[in-house]
Amino acid sequence: MADSSAVSEKTALGPRQFDLDRCVHCGLCLNACPTYRELGLEMDSPRGRIYQMVQVAEGAPIAPSYVEHISLCLACRGCESVCPSGVRYGRMVEDARAEIEAHIRRGWFARRLRRFVFGRLLESRAALTFVGTILYLYEASGIKALVRAMGFLKMLGRLGDIAQLAPSAEPPFFFSQIGRTFPAEGRRERRVAFLAGCIANISFARLSEATVRVLQRNGCEVVVPEGLGCCGALHVHAGLPEDARRLARRNIDTVLAGGFDAVVTNAAGCGSTLKEYGDLLEHDPEYAGRAREFSALVRDITEFLDQKGLNPAMGPVDAIVTYQDSCHLAHGQRVRQAPRKLLAAIPGLSFKEMPASDICCGSAGIYNVVENEMSMRILAKKMESVNSTGAAIVATANPGCMLQLQAGVRLHGTGQRVMHVVELLDLAYRAK
Ligand code: SF4
Ligand code: SF4
Structure with a gap:
């Protein structure tokens, strides 16, 4: 967390004025906000945070209390999904963090x-x-x-x-697969680039392998390109947009030179950022158009398979499964039905919806580390919802959510297994 003892003067950074002007202060977003649900404090609600952003835009100093309220936001974008005015809160909080980052003094x-x-x-x-x-x-x-x-x-x-909350290491790391091309099983219908990411190469190597297998089963030639790496999501959330832009340009160059039908990711947080490269590079005359072209190719793996049509040749997975919406899939990308449809297509699987499935689990990138106390409070509530379903498996669509839910199962669960939707599909294909 930032050293909020430092108060400093502001410059021309921060949320864009037309984003701030969109909020009509109706308060319809309050109950969708995990921190407001926990604390009941206006200043820790979306409306309250926007009010504080407006104050700062009008000349108020960046005070320690402002830094704290903005830091406590999960950037989960639950408020965006319910806002009738189309407030782009995710972009606003990223801009606010970049402004704070430019002014904060750290040790x-x-x-x-x-x-x-x-x-x-x-x-x-x-x-x-x-x-x-x-x-x-x-x-x-x-x-x-x-x-x-x-x-x-x-x-x-x-x-x-x-x-x-520390991730486990899964050798052999997926780095060894970078640069490889995996042929489609049967007739090649699509040629896709798979984003291997950064930390996922060491901590979710088996998930990445399962993703490649499922894509192959679905008629895709899968390329893991050398130059397609870290998406910059963590940099954007930490208020470091210039670092994120540098990574974005490299990814754009790689993909646009490759002639792919799609860029597929199994990490909702990465997908959300990849789809917003157009925003990130809107003031870069060389890359603005290329960024939009790139983003139009990006698909979450669940969205991609649902749009393409799932190969139905699966064996049974006899288990009760519930699903936790990943915020950056449900709110950031507005993809809610695709993962549920894929789960419903697995023979033998019994699906049980949990209450408030689209409220954040408290993971939110590195939020569970830097705001651990609030993250654990939110996780405890989430596990009450999970436990109420009686499910043996909690499915989700983002590696960060998987880590958080695994900790939730250890602390409050009943021995549930946490799996990515793709891992369940892979299990079903192998059962055939
Ligand atoms: S962000 Fe949207 S829902 Fe929330 S108070 Fe503003 S206009 Fe209303
Ligand atoms: S992004 Fe999430 S935590 Fe932040 S104000 Fe919106 S709903 Fe609340």
Whole structure:
């Protein structure tokens, strides 16, 4: 979290005036907001945050309280889905964070850590492989299990809660597949680029492999292009749009040179950012048009399979399954029915809708680390909804949500398994 003790003067950054003007203060968004539902405070609601953004746009200083209220926002965009005025809240909070980032004074260590994570780690195959290897050794040596069994994490308090959320390493890492082309099974109907991403290469390697298999089963030649990497979503959410633009330009160049029918991702958070490259690069005369061309090709894997028509040759998956909407799929991309339709197409699967499935689980990128207390409160509520369904499997469509829900199952669950929709499809195809 930012060092909010620093108050500084503002410059011409921040949310665009026509975005601010769209809010008519009706309050219809309040009940869709997880932080308002938890705290009941206007200043931690969408309407209250927009009011504060307006104050800052009119000349108020960037005060510590403003930084705190904006930091506590999950950027889940639940408010956008219900807003009758079409307020583009997600873009506004990103702009507000970029403005805060330009003015906040951080300590030496925090500055270096952010520079390393956002400027090096997420983009470097070698650095991610190194971190993944350390994580793997920590688990494979039994130290992780011992630490948990001895209750060390509980003794660490909040730090222990954060450690619970750390992803596992899944060797062999998916980096080894980058640059490869996987042929379609049967007749080739589409040629798609698969976004392997950044952290997913080490922590969701099996999910990526399952995604490639499912695409192959559905008549797709799948290319994992060398130059298609980190999408920049975490950079945008952290108020670092220039870093995100640099990554976006590289991804655009790679895809537009490749002649693909689609760019497919299994990470809703990445897909949402990829689809908004047009906004990110709107003031770049060289890339604005190319960004829109790129974004028009982007599809979430569930959306892609639903639009294309799913290969029905599946075996049974006999389980009760519930579904947690990933915010950046349901609210960011407005894709709600596709994952449900895919699940319903799996023979033997019994689907049980959970209450408030489109309220955030508290994951929200690195929110569960930087705002851990609120994240855990929201997760506890989410698990009440999950438990009420009696489902044995919680499906979702975003790796970040999977990590959060896995922690939720450990803390409050009844032994449920957390799976991506694609993993369930893969299971069904292998059962045939
Ligand atoms: S953001 Fe939309 S729903 Fe919320 S108060 Fe403003 S106009 Fe109303
Ligand atoms: S993005 Fe989510 S947390 Fe932030 S104001 Fe909107 S609903 Fe609330």
